[in-house]
Amino acid sequence: MSAVAVSVFVFLFLVVTVMGFAAARWRRADLDSLDEWGLGGRGFGTFIAWFLIGGDLYTAYTFIAVPATLYAGSAVGFFAVPYTIVVYPLIFLFLPRLWSVSHRHGYVTPADFVEGRYDSKALALAVALTGILATAPYIALQLVGIQSVLEVAGFGGTGNWFLKDLPLFIAFAVLAAYTYSSGLRAPALIAFVKDVLIYVVIIVAVIYLPTQLGGWGHIFSATSDSFTKFNSDNADAIAAGQASPKAMIPPPTLHWAYASLALGSALALFMYPHSITGVLSTRNRGVIRRNAAMLPAYSFLLGLLALLGFVAVAAGVKVAGDPPNPQLAVPQLFENEFPPWFAGVGYAAIAIGALVPAAIMSIAAANLFTRNIYRAYFRPDATPREEAQVSKIVSLVVKVGALVFVLALSRSFAINLQLLGGVWILQTFPAIVVGLYTRWFHRWAVLIGWAAGMAYGTWTAYGVASPTQAHFGGPLAAFPGTDTKVYIAATAFALNLIVTILLTVVLRAMKVDPGEDQTRWDDFTADVGDEGVAAEIDPHTPAHA
Template sequence: MSAVAVTVLVFLFLVVTILGFAAARWRRADLDSLDEWGLGGRGFGTFVAWFLIGGDLYTAYTFIAVPATLYAGSVTGFFAVPYTIVAYPIIFVFLPRLWSVSHRHGYVTPADFVHGRYGSKTLGLAIAVTGILATAPYIALQLVGIQSVLQVAGFGGSGNWFLKDLPLFIAFAVLAAYTYSSGLRAPALIAFVKDVLIYVVIIVAVIYLPHKLGGWGHIFSTADASFTKFNGDNASAIASGQAAGKGLMPPPTLHWAYASLALGSALALFMYPHSVTGVLSTRNRGVIRRNAALLPAYSFLLGLLALLGFIAVAAGVTVSGNPPNPQLAVPQLFENEFPAWFAGVGYAAIAIGALVPAAIMSIAAANLFTRNIYRAYLRPDATPAEEAQVSKIASLVVKVGALVFVLALSKSFAINLQLLGGVWILQTFPAIVVGLYTRWFHRWGVLAGWAAGMAYGTVVAYRQASPVQAHFGSPLALFPGTSTKVYIAATAFLINLLVTIVLTVVLRAAKVDPGVDQTTEADYTADVDDEGVAAEVDPHAPAHA
């Protein structure tokens, strides 16, 4: 343990903790409503939203799992860079429509919109449950990032399990406390510190480390030689499926896997409840469009960050664990190659980079529970103050669940935890995005398509478990009837669409009640200037059909 590195880490953690609690007084308002506690008063402008949404999307997954996949030699590990680039033109088109209809009707969650659009509480419940299920492993991934930093910083090791994980419990308790007290304002304020730290660390790393290690050419050649040697030494194990091959670039047999991972992840990115929460917290449609144009700056940063995996290989970084845990590669690289004080800054960037999205994710999941389970089924007449209180408690429960998830399951290849959530959350795309443009889909057809996609994706993902990947394994599987591997979520999504379309035709032909659409076309183009119209609508939830 380096006293200097730990001191810097603790100091910066204390700074963001103070900011988290102080956020309750930033833009002071009554936090006893979901609009204020869960959406920051729906008043964030371009500058705040850029940091908030960026801090929401570029998480410990960015700092830990993406470089870890390249360090481990995963030939499809670089897919995260193109998928974030593809996502922004997509959201430029549809998110302003979601903002407008949510602004008009007071929707807080995507499930609120689905409930109102299709006139179906059941479909809204399905979307809410999916969002909670997909968000839980994503929060867990943030805690894995914190745990990796703490372990490399010297807080890990053997001994009493409670004492070993005590720093993680402390970080978790602080996160829970300021999220409870300040709501979405806390991660919005902390995101400023988080993003500054990340930009500084990555820019310094991609300039300083290649210079120290002999240049990028040497880094790539060293990584390639290391992966080639591994493949040669383990040829029989790779051929039998007992080990995964390594490489810098995906071979032709995995091109569809790489492409489907990128496209499927891009379509899923803004289906996550925490992404929608960041969007709905903005002031108007223009803020969303400007951020869709500005956020690709983070993709440039992500490309540089991913290369840290190859740098770690070239630097001879070895990681602990049995089997070795690649999630430790970047923190260990900082420990080995940077001065102690800057290693502490790097640790803090990763830890704070986990706190911001974890807070937003827990808020988003809590809002789904409150609006689309508690209020829709248990307490239809709940007051705004009661909704806010239930959401605060639910956010604590979600974080506890994520903590148990981290401590109980294997941490190897933590990216698969998030990719499994991606399989699930992509199945909400037809209900949400298609629903923003047409009401042709029948509500029961959408529900059946969702169920088919969820079932297929979960079963196939579970079957990918192997000696290399415990529990749910690789996100890739053979496309039915072919020898081509693709992203499981993409195949599940196609099945979802097919079932939805076929059943819609059948149900409409049979004249089955499609439900009452509580929105109008004008709702999808309304901006903040239509505040007077919006005020005439119940601001708490969609009416029950």
């Protein structure tokens, strides 16, 4: 443990802790309502939203996992870069429509919109449960990111499990406390510090580290030689399926895997409830469009960050663990190559980068439970104050569950379950995004299509094996009837759409009641200031009533 690195890390962590609690007084308002506690008053402008949404999407695990994938020699590891480029034109089109209808009716969650659009509490419950299910392991992985940094930095004792994980307990307690007190305002304020630190660390890294390692040409050459040597030394194990080959560029057999991972992940990203929560907190439709145009700056950052995986290979970074844990590659690279004070800045950037998305994720999951389970099935007459209080408590429960998840299960199991997050959450796409443009889909068809996609995707993912895992061994599986590997979420989504379309035709021909649509055409284009904004209308009241 370096005293200088630890001192810098602790100082920056304390700064954001103070900011998290101070956020309760920022834009002072009554936090005893979901609009204020869970959506920041729906008043964030372009500048704040850029940091908030960026901090929400680009998590600590992203900053560890993407370069770790390349460090481990995964040929499709770079898919994260094109996927974050593809996603922004998509959200430019549909998120302003979701914002408008949500503000017109006071919707807090995507499940609120689904219930109003399809007149189906069952479908809203399915969307809510899917959102919570997909978010839970995502929150756990933010804690895994913090745990990785603490491990490399030398925090925690040895032998006694409590002393070993005490720093993680402290970080968890701080996160839980200021999320409870300040709501969405806390991650919105902290996101400024987090993003500045990340940008500084990555830009310095991609400029400084190559000067220490002979330039980028040498880094790519050394990485290629390292992967070639590994493949040669392990040729028999690779042929027997006991090890995976390493490569810098996907071979032709993995082109569809690369493409489907990029497209499927892009379609899924803004189905996550924490992504939608950040969007619904904005002031107007223009803020969303401007952010969709500017957020690709983070994709540039992600591309630079991914290259650190190759830098770690060229630098000869060795990571701890049995088998070695590639998630430690970037923190270990910082420790090996940076001066201690800047290594401390790097540790803080990654750890603080976990706090912002973890807070938003827990808030989004809590809002789903409160609005679409607690209020819908237990307390339909719950007051705004009661809703806010339940959400605060549930946000703590969600974080406790994530902490238990991290401590009780292996990291590899947590990572594998997170792979299911994209498979699960993409199955809500027809209900949410297609529902923003047409009401042709029958509500029961959408529900059955969702169930088919969920069942097929989960079963297929369970059956995937890898050299180190018997089940949930990765996100790819052979497309039915072929040997071509594709992203499991994409095939499950295709099944979902086919079932939904066919059943819609059948159910409409049978004249089965499609339910009453509580929205009207101009709800999807209305801007702030139009009739029936946010808190003035109950989410269960039709705009045309």
